Amino acid sequence: MTNSAYIHIPFCKSKCKYCSFVSFTDTEYIEKYVNALLKEIDYNYKTELLKTLYFGGGTPSLLPIQFINKIIERFTIDNKTEITYEINPDDANFNYLKELKNLGINRLSFGVQTFDDKILNLIGRRHNSEQVFQAIENAKEAGFEHISVDLIYGLPEQTLESLEKDLKIINNLDIPHVSTYGLKIEKPSFYYYHPVSVPDSDMQADMYILINEYLNKTVLYRYEISNFSKKGYESKHNLNYWDNNEYYGLGVSAHGYENGIRYSNTENMAEYISNPCKHAQEHMVTDKERLEEEIFLGFRKESGININNINTKFGIDFNSKYKNIIDRYTPKYIVKTDTGYKLSTDGILLSNNILAEFIDI
Numbered sequence: 001m002t003n004s005a006y007i008h009i010p011f012c013k014s015k016c017k018y019c020s021f022v023s024f025t026d027t028e029y030i031e032k033y034v035n036a037l038l039k040e041i042d043y044n045y046k047t048e049l050l051k052t053l054y055f056g057g058g059t060p061s062l063l064p065i066q067f068i069n070k071i072i073e074r075f076t077i078d079n080k081t082e083i084t085y086e087i088n089p090d091d092a093n094f095n096y097l098k099e100l101k102n103l104g105i106n107r108l109s110f111g112v113q114t115f116d117d118k119i120l121n122l123i124g125r126r127h128n129s130e131q132v133f134q135a136i137e138n139a140k141e142a143g144f145e146h147i148s149v150d151l152i153y154g155l156p157e158q159t160l161e162s163l164e165k166d167l168k169i170i171n172n173l174d175i176p177h178v179s180t181y182g183l184k185i186e187k188p189s190f191y192y193y194h195p196v197s198v199p200d201s202d203m204q205a206d207m208y209i210l211i212n213e214y215l216n217k218t219v220l221y222r223y224e225i226s227n228f229s230k231k232g233y234e235s236k237h238n239l240n241y242w243d244n245n246e247y248y249g250l251g252v253s254a255h256g257y258e259n260g261i262r263y264s265n266t267e268n269m270a271e272y273i274s275n276p277c278k279h280a281q282e283h284m285v286t287d288k289e290r291l292e293e294e295i296f297l298g299f300r301k302e303s304g305i306n307i308n309n310i311n312t313k314f315g316i317d318f319n320s321k322y323k324n325i326i327d328r329y330t331p332k333y334i335v336k337t338d339t340g341y342k343l344s345t346d347g348i349l350l351s352n353n354i355l356a357e358f359i360d361i
Contacts, residue, residue, distance in 0.1 A: 003052070004247035005075065006251075006256070007254075008250065008253060010033070010058040017123050023058045026269075030062070030063065037071065037251055037276065042074065052081065053072070053082070057086055061085070072103055072105075081104075089127040090131050092134075107235075110132065113125060115132065118157070119155050119156065124190070154198055155199075156198050160210055163207055177220075185198070222302050223301065224302060239301075242300050244290075249264070250265075252268075252272040253267045260284060294313070304342025305339075306340050321361060325354075325357050
């Protein structure tokens, strides 16, 4: 049964220079897009009670309240459903946030990236640090407890010192959840075609270590490679991904996983609006791929992989099948746990290389 849904809202007022996601600045298509999205939901969604519903983008906060309401009304939810809404700080006025809360949205994810105003301007963000402070104050006043901020490291002109200032601000603001991302410059972002000097991979690794050391001294703990939270404030929606469970992917360019099939929607806006019920690509996941995904995604979590669950689900002896890899990387990079194995911080820094070895065995 599929209990989670991701909704992609692909509109932005302007494009950030590092962004390679599918998004459009033609906001005049919003109403047509929402109507197409509602058709896709009606066609695809099987009316299960959702545990999580996630509005991502793009910039969901460009949507008028009445459109958000129409979307939420299409789903079966209750007071336990985690409904996350990505929002830009400059859109987060008190009245808008209060209306979101009244719709049942109970978790906000702010695209902060950094509190350094010079860097914010450099990377093309529309907000400044003062707007972030006001947005978070507004959110708390509107009744939101589950608040997350995105933080990017490896940005142009960013240093360990400026990153540490960001971390201190987050701690002082008493933010219960932080998602961190190492900057990756990919096609078709502005920076891909107009290269800019950024911290190299060694400096990014130092930044990641700093984030871990700093946040783990606070009330936050790392529960996934890139995510930190207070106990009880973990993202249930993202944990559903990392537990390798199924989910609906709805909207242009959205990816989903249902009935053993991973699928993606078209990235073309006109094509999506004309036929929102057709997936652009579908792939039936093989048993071998499911096992590999279980390992890749499980190792992202701080709790790591549960080998008894894997043995039962896939009919294997994990310790025997992967003995050479485990012996090679334990205990410096892979750490034994009560239920299986997890990556150490050093292991996380080499995770791409380590996890690649679990393929084709």
